[in-house]
Amino acid sequence: MVQQITRKDLMNVQIDQQVLNVAVQQITLAAGQTAPKHLHPCPVVGYIASGSILFQIEGEEIVILHEGDAFYEPKNKTILHFDNASKETPVTFIAFYLKEKDEENIRILEE
DSSP, rough: OOOOOOOOOOOOOOOSSSSOOOEEEEEOOOOOOOOOOOOOSSSEEEEEEEEEEEEEEEEOOOEEETTTTTTEEEOOOEEEEEESSSSSSSEEEEEEEEEEEEESSSOOOOO
């Protein structure tokens, strides 16, 4: 019996740069934890492994990302919210930092 391989498209993003390095991190936010306002000097794509995230890019609407959802944080765009949407459970996500050179992963912005 041959088992089927299933594939589910999660996201398709145009990246306007050459990618020479990919840094991958698993990140966990505690229940109710919020991320500071920040940006990424490189594009970031990722996947919510468990929990849910309240996500907002400056100038765009707030969205809730759930377990299994993919996300995209554009290069040098301010991220206003990337917060754990739950006050009871942690959230874990996987982030792929698509780098041209040796850019830092994240830059925290002053409030």
